[in-house]
Amino acid sequence: MSSIKVELKQCEIDKIKEICQSFNNEPGELINVLHKAQGHFGYLPAEVQEEIALELKISVAKVYGVVTFYSFFTMLPKGLHPISICTGTACYVRGAEKVLDEFKRILNIQVGDTTKDGRFSLSCLRCVGACGLAPVVMIGEKVYGRVSPDGVKDILNEYS
Amino acid sequence: MHLLVCGGTGCKSSASDTIVENLKAELEHNSLEDDVQVIMTGCFGFCEQGPVVKVMPDNTFYVRVTPGDVKELVAEHIIKGRKVRRLLYENPETKEPVSDSKHMGFYRKQIRVALRNCGFINPENIDEYIARDGYSALAKALGELSPQQAIDIIKKSGLRGRGGGGFPTGIKWELTSKFEADQKYVVCNADEGDPGAFMDRSVLEGDPHSVIEAMAICGYCIGASKGLVYIRAEYPLAIERLKIAIKQAQEYGLLGLDILGSKFSFDISLRYGAGAFVCGEETALIHSMEGHRGEPTVKPPFPAESGYMKKPTVVNNVETYANVPVIFNKGADWFASIGTEKSKGTKVFALAGKINNVGLIEVPMGTSLKEVIFEIGGGIKNNKEFKAVQTGGPSGGCLTSKHLDTPIDYDNLIASGSMMGSGGMIVMDEDDCMVAMARYYLDFTVDESCGKCSPCRIGTMRLKEILDKIIKGDGTMEDIDRLRNLSSVIKDSSLCGLGQTAPNPVLSTLDNFMNEYLAHVKDKKCPAGRCKSLMIYKVIPENCVGCTACARNCPVNAISGERKQTHFIDTSICIKCGACIERCKFNAIVIN
Numbered sequence: 001m002s003s004i005k006v007e008l009k010q011c012e013i014d015k016i017k018e019i020c021q022s023f024n025n026e027p028g029e030l031i032n033v034l035h036k037a038q039g040h041f042g043y044l045p046a047e048v049q050e051e052i053a054l055e056l057k058i059s060v061a062k063v064y065g066v067v068t069f070y071s072f073f074t075m076l077p078k079g080l081h082p083i084s085i086c087t088g089t090a091c092y093v094r095g096a097e098k099v100l101d102e103f104k105r106i107l108n109i110q111v112g113d114t115t116k117d118g119r120f121s122l123s124c125l126r127c128v129g130a131c132g133l134a135p136v137v138m139i140g141e142k143v144y145g146r147v148s149p150d151g152v153k154d155i156l157n158e159y160s
Numbered sequence: 161m162h163l164l165v166c167g168g169t170g171c172k173s174s175a176s177d178t179i180v181e182n183l184k185a186e187l188e189h190n191s192l193e194d195d196v197q198v199i200m201t202g203c204f205g206f207c208e209q210g211p212v213v214k215v216m217p218d219n220t221f222y223v224r225v226t227p228g229d230v231k232e233l234v235a236e237h238i239i240k241g242r243k244v245r246r247l248l249y250e251n252p253e254t255k256e257p258v259s260d261s262k263h264m265g266f267y268r269k270q271i272r273v274a275l276r277n278c279g280f281i282n283p284e285n286i287d288e289y290i291a292r293d294g295y296s297a298l299a300k301a302l303g304e305l306s307p308q309q310a311i312d313i314i315k316k317s318g319l320r321g322r323g324g325g326g327f328p329t330g331i332k333w334e335l336t337s338k339f340e341a342d343q344k345y346v347v348c349n350a351d352e353g354d355p356g357a358f359m360d361r362s363v364l365e366g367d368p369h370s371v372i373e374a375m376a377i378c379g380y381c382i383g384a385s386k387g388l389v390y391i392r393a394e395y396p397l398a399i400e401r402l403k404i405a406i407k408q409a410q411e412y413g414l415l416g417l418d419i420l421g422s423k424f425s426f427d428i429s430l431r432y433g434a435g436a437f438v439c440g441e442e443t444a445l446i447h448s449m450e451g452h453r454g455e456p457t458v459k460p461p462f463p464a465e466s467g468y469m470k471k472p473t474v475v476n477n478v479e480t481y482a483n484v485p486v487i488f489n490k491g492a493d494w495f496a497s498i499g500t501e502k503s504k505g506t507k508v509f510a511l512a513g514k515i516n517n518v519g520l521i522e523v524p525m526g527t528s529l530k531e532v533i534f535e536i537g538g539g540i541k542n543n544k545e546f547k548a549v550q551t552g553g554p555s556g557g558c559l560t561s562k563h564l565d566t567p568i569d570y571d572n573l574i575a576s577g578s579m580m581g582s583g584g585m586i587v588m589d590e591d592d593c594m595v596a597m598a599r600y601y602l603d604f605t606v607d608e609s610c611g612k613c614s615p616c617r618i619g620t621m622r623l624k625e626i627l628d629k630i631i632k633g634d635g636t637m638e639d640i641d642r643l644r645n646l647s648s649v650i651k652d653s654s655l656c657g658l659g660q661t662a663p664n665p666v667l668s669t670l671d672n673f674m675n676e677y678l679a680h681v682k683d684k685k686c687p688a689g690r691c692k693s694l695m696i697y698k699v700i701p702e703n704c705v706g707c708t709a710c711a712r713n714c715p716v717n718a719i720s721g722e723r724k725q726t727h728f729i730d731t732s733i734c735i736k737c738g739a740c741i742e743r744c745k746f747n748a749i750v751i752n
Contacts, residue, residue, distance in 0.1 A: 070434030090512035132207025
């Protein structure tokens, strides 16, 4: 997995310490710590993982192993408007693939990528739980239901 | 008077929040806020017709309500007492409006046990749960029953695990109760990973207290004072409501120390999942709760002996727990009277796909697939032909029209080559390619395989590659044999349930849709017209009038032709997106 080199500021290191402290630096709370850290930083670059390992007194390999195991954690920053296409079965049989292809075509990026201007990132998710509205697309917190490939342009225009 | 507005994920995505706001504002505007209460409930189930607003006590069921309808709804129904006909559900056959949900095909055959409170109570108000017999089961267990007597009731009810495996719940509790330890744990698995399933989420969002009450009862039975809910971080609404419910239960003394003066103490905390399907397996789930990678380990030892923090642990899923309080309130015999000989009670399904009534349903075990799909589900969308129904998610299989009369229970579904699973039920029509479907599920398992054991890690990848080859039109007859052999090896040699069931979508489509595999392999055709590599778009010159609609809408400019002249598709440029077919009004474009 490619990652971005970042240099943590002192205040950011303090923030990580504070998060770990709130879970009593308990190694068993690693996943909760990562949730909090990702909530704060938006993603989990290697430097943040190293700091967490230091605080919880576990190896960086262990932290990295957990980060890469779970799909919720990401080592790459997301776009300003993260786009998630539901590829759960209900959405799949109602044409999610075509909708996804249209997003890829218009934004000219692949799943997992962010546009050069940093505005949009594209990912797939498993099930939003709104199968009645299939196919479903989420941009940020907003859910778009019954999306057709033709409607993709209009949706993106809302964010321009 | 009460106005119940559905707060399930589907309806919330269609602005039910705004509907609630508008209703409150409109009532206030008419000085009715003291007479009419607006309540946001859990999921009503009829997601296809959402957002749903129900008026009580006259039981009027409004469908597809928009924030703009609120003014009329208040003016007509609330003030003048006249029903707003255009917002009522329309009987698809008679076209007559139906106002009472009891008379809708979608609800007629359903029995709501696990979902009894969803859509009836405000999930954020413990008093409403208590008003519907809430926490009386816990009071009964603590006040009148010994732990063993309480376990016996669950055993007698015949309740089996609703997460997919179907292990008898009472026996699981009894096993765990027998192990001595200074600490034991009650775990609720709310890490719903099936793509296309939202049962557990709906229970937690609509009736969180029933899960809390059941976990406390379980704690009393096995001698545990700590409960943990392992919940998906992607379910913010469910997490929020669960937190509120736990706090309210603590304030009422229904969680915490010395509950109801019984000397029994029990409390619940949350652990967040982070997106890993394999964590549905109980040993993997436990490792994840301990902060590790969610990899499964060999059983025995079972969690009943050595689970979370190496202590005896019961792991049940949300729906299983939701059934427990009713069993104590209405009796084990009542529960056992519903369902079939070996599968008691009801099962919640998330009915979705190419079906008219998408939604969350609960039916007695033993209901036939036909009743579910054609009566409750209202048949196939756009009058298309029914092809298959997929149950059990990535671990299950596809059932066909010959299985339509099969009564749904744990054992019948396994005998038919699928499984109950956690309750996803996806309906497919003639336009769905079953080879592509098998590939879709393999794509999922390849992604979700934890990588610990090689049959699953490497085997599923090889299965997917063979399916890819077939879909591209490069498959051979040997590939079909290879699929079968490899599938049986993966089934036999994988460590956990994920690997052991991963080949099921392949095997069941091979069994039921061999003709489609053969069409891909021998004739290089996809009968459903879904596999892009096997499609060629062509203009029928006789039908083409040269309107240019196709050429104007082609995203890659693959169509050429002058106005009023026959057009031509350059297959070397065509990306087979289908935009031209959708635009052509003269049926002049076909897929070969």
